[in-house]
Amino acid sequence: MADNSMVTLMAxxxxxxxxxxxxxxxxxxxxxxxxxxxxxxxxxxxxxxxEVSGEALKKVIEWCEYHREDMVVETEQPGVAAQxxxxxxxxxxxxFANIGDKDxxxxxxxxxxxxxxxxxxxxxxxxxxxxxxxKSTEEMRAFLNIENDLTPEEEQKxxxxxxxxxxxx
Amino acid sequence: xDPVLPREYLSDHEYPLDPRQADHIVEAxxxxxxxxxxxxxxxxxxxxxxxxxxxxxxxxxxxxxxxTLGYLDTLPLEILLKILESIxxxxxxxxxxxxxxxxxxxxxxxxxxxxxxxxxLFGALVKMEWWTKVSLYDIYKALxxxxxxxxxxxxxxxSILLWxxxxxxxxxxxxxxxxxxxxxxxKYYGVGKSQTNQLTQLQSLPGFxxxxxxxxxxxxxxxxxxxTAMFFxxxxxxxxxxxxxxxxxxxxxxxxxxxxxxxxxxPVIELGVSCLGCYWAMSQKDIPTLSFKKDELCxxxxxxxxxxxxxxxxxxxxxxxxxxxxLRPFASIFIRDRGTDxxxxxxxxx
Numbered sequence: 106m107a108d109n110s111m112v113t114l115m116a117x118x119x120x121x122x123x124x125x126x127x128x129x130x131x132x133x134x135x136x137x138x139x140x141x142x143x144x145x146x147x148x149x150x151x152x153x154x155x156e157v158s159g160e161a162l163k164k165v166i167e168w169c170e171y172h173r174e175d176m177v178v179e180t181e182q183p184g185v186a187a188q189x190x191x192x193x194x195x196x197x198x199x200x201f202a203n204i205g206d207k208d209x210x211x212x213x214x215x216x217x218x219x220x221x222x223x224x225x226x227x228x229x230x231x232x233x234x235x236x237x238x239x240k241s242t243e244e245m246r247a248f249l250n251i252e253n254d255l256t257p258e259e260e261q262k263x264x265x266x267x268x269x270x271x272x273x274x
Numbered sequence: 275x276d277p278v279l280p281r282e283y284l285s286d287h288e289y290p291l292d293p294r295q296a297d298h299i300v301e302a303x304x305x306x307x308x309x310x311x312x313x314x315x316x317x318x319x320x321x322x323x324x325x326x327x328x329x330x331x332x333x334x335x336x337x338x339x340x341x342t343l344g345y346l347d348t349l350p351l352e353i354l355l356k357i358l359e360s361i362x363x364x365x366x367x368x369x370x371x372x373x374x375x376x377x378x379x380x381x382x383x384x385x386x387x388x389x390x391x392x393x394x395l396f397g398a399l400v401k402m403e404w405w406t407k408v409s410l411y412d413i414y415k416a417l418x419x420x421x422x423x424x425x426x427x428x429x430x431x432x433s434i435l436l437w438x439x440x441x442x443x444x445x446x447x448x449x450x451x452x453x454x455x456x457x458x459x460x461k462y463y464g465v466g467k468s469q470t471n472q473l474t475q476l477q478s479l480p481g482f483x484x485x486x487x488x489x490x491x492x493x494x495x496x497x498x499x500x501x502t503a504m505f506f507x508x509x510x511x512x513x514x515x516x517x518x519x520x521x522x523x524x525x526x527x528x529x530x531x532x533x534x535x536x537x538x539x540x541p542v543i544e545l546g547v548s549c550l551g552c553y554w555a556m557s558q559k560d561i562p563t564l565s566f567k568k569d570e571l572c573x574x575x576x577x578x579x580x581x582x583x584x585x586x587x588x589x590x591x592x593x594x595x596x597x598x599x600x601l602r603p604f605a606s607i608f609i610r611d612r613g614t615d616x617x618x619x620x621x622x623x624x
Binding site: 207208211212214215218226230231233234237239240241242245246249250251252253254255259262263266267 | 350406
C-alpha cells in the first residue's frame, strides 16, 4: 500500500476520519497494527480507534498529517531522562493555541499516549505544564476545575508552610 | 580516566586494590572538606529553624484521597508526573496546595528524594526566589550528573545563576562561571539601573563566602560576567571584573551532592571526599611540592570511586594506609569532617 493512500479511522463516537497512511504511521500503535493485518482483507475497512473521541482524533490526525514526513523519534530512551522543552515550533504553537478547550487538550494528550505519538505527547505535556506555570493555588483550582477538599487543619498546615516558603506574603 | 596527580606524589605502579578493602581505605585516608562547602551557600539542617517545615514538605496528608484533580483526573499518573516535573518549583508548590490528592501525587518517593538529597540547593532556590526558574526535572538532572560542566572532573558544586554543576577550582577560576555584583557592573561599564535590570540577577543570601569566609550580610545582586559582556557587546572594561578571586562566585553557588543507584537500586548520595594523603604530604618538608599549587590540590574532591582510582596512584595516601600511626594526628579531622558523621548529624542517613 502506498504511503499516500487513504485509510479510514473510526473514533469512539463512530465518527469516521480519513487520513493518509503516512500520517497514520506516525501513531506507533496503528502502524504496528497495520503491519500485522492482512492488507487484502482489511483494505477499505475502517480502523477502529474506539478509545479516542472523534473530536480528539480529528485534531491528532491533523497534527499527524502536518508531521507525516517527520521521522518518528522516540523522545525517551531507557535510562536517559527526557529533555524538557523550552518552546514549540511555530506551527505547533498555533495548533495548540487553536485548541482552547482544556478538556480537548487533555484528550489529545491521552490519545497521543495511547496511540504512541512520542512527539505529540511531549508537546501536549509541554502545553499543559505551560498553562499551569505561574498560577497561584486558587488560580489552579479555578483553571483545572478542582474542588478544594482540604480540612481546616490541613489549610492551617498549608498556611504554616507558606510562611516559610513565601515570606513576602 | 587516569587520575591527575602532581608528579612528586605519583606512585611508581598502580596499587593493587583489593575490593574488600575499598571501604576501609575510603574511611581511613579520605576526609570531608567542610571548608569548601562552607565557603558557598550553606544551610545547616540542624541549625535552621525551618528544618521542621522542610521535613514536612514531602509528606502527604495522612488520609484517603479521592481523585479530585479536575481536568487532570483522566491522565495516567505517569503523564501527570511528567507535567509536574516540568513546571517550576514555585508552581509545583502551589499545585501541591490545591487538594489532598495533589499533595499525595506531588509527594512521591522521587520528589522526597530530590528534596532530601538536594536540600541546600532546594533551600537556596526558595530563599533566593529562584525557584520560579527551576523545575523538579532540572533538580533530578543536576543531582544525577557528576561531572563539572567546565572541566569534566567531579563537580561537587552548583553555580545557581548559570545552572551548571562545577568543581571547586572551576567555580573559583573558570571565566565561564564568573560572577560580579551589579554595583560593580554599573560602575565599570558606566551604565544605569535600567540597563543592568535587563541582565539575569540573583539576590545573595546573608552569609559568609569564599575561602576567607568574608561576611556578606546585606543582600546584593550578582550577574554573570559572561552574560554581561555579551549584553553590552564588549568585554569587561576593568580587569578587576573578571580577573582574580571574586566573592560573587561563591555567593551564587552551593554544594550539590551526586546521587546514583547501586546494584540493588538503592540511592547512593555522595558529597565528595578529599585525599588525606595529599593533605598530609603538603605539610611534610621532605616531600617537595614544586609542580602544582597547593590550593588546587586541597580543593580537589572525588566521588568514592574517583577517590579509589586516585588512591591507586597516590603515593602519600598509600603510605598513610600502610602506616596507621601517620593517621593518628588526623583523628580530629575525622571526627569533625568525615562525611558519614556529617550526614548522620544532618539527618540524611538514619
